[in-house]
Amino acid sequence: MEQLWAAPDALTVRAVYEQVSTTRDLAYTTVMTVLDRLAKKKLTERERDGKAWRYRAAAPREEMAADLMRDALDRAGDRREALVRFVDQVSDEEAALLREALARLEEREG
Amino acid sequence: MEQLWAAPDALTVRAVYEQVSTTRDLAYTTVMTVLDRLAKKKLTERERDGKAWRYRAAAPREEMAADLMRDALDRAGDRREALVRFVDQVSDEEAALLREALARLEEREG
DNA sequence: ACACATCTACGACGTTGCGTAGTAGACGAT
């Protein structure tokens, strides 16, 4: 159900429901429950808008992916080894992106 | 239950059980079931040894971590963005390890 | 004021994965 995050931001339940309805046949309440549960898990934030709530992804997809990568790395034991294996798996393009990201980091940190 | 992988390799159920018993109070059959389930999920391989099976981790902890990192990255949408965020989260030491791993990769690939 | 639509809150049900464990059956050793 995470593809709700593909939408821009701060949507009302109704809006998400309409959106989702185009591809899946779900009840309005189902969408609501999911949104609520995600909010409870802090994966989503919500703010009042009159009677209704507006939900917004607490963090973009990319941040979530990064968090998951961190979690995975933390379970590794030998982080060096894990990182080596990771870059081994990665495509050339991704390796280039990684180098780029690291370069940018270095530059920022001085 | 994954800390069974801390052990070296190719252990019989009995051996794993003995090992685990030192820190946790589990039934022999419990260990067996867990091993069996892990085997079904291909996280472990087994080979006959007389009547019994010997189990071996299909991949070391670090490989598993690397796989998880890959999975996370694949769910990112914008991989560049995800990698940037990832290196942002990472400690200095880990960033260094990453650079090292990338350097090694480059060297190997030419 | 009343009916109707729209929301939220809360509970419920089935499925799945997991940790734990018991029982049954096979087989070798004593």
Next chain:
DNA sequence: ATCGTCTACTACGCAACGTCGTAGATGTGT
């Protein structure tokens, strides 16, 4: 024959998840 050791199969409780229904509050049109 009886034990001990193994595997295979089944089961139970629990949590998470996807799905949804019902109840109650509140706003809107006539």
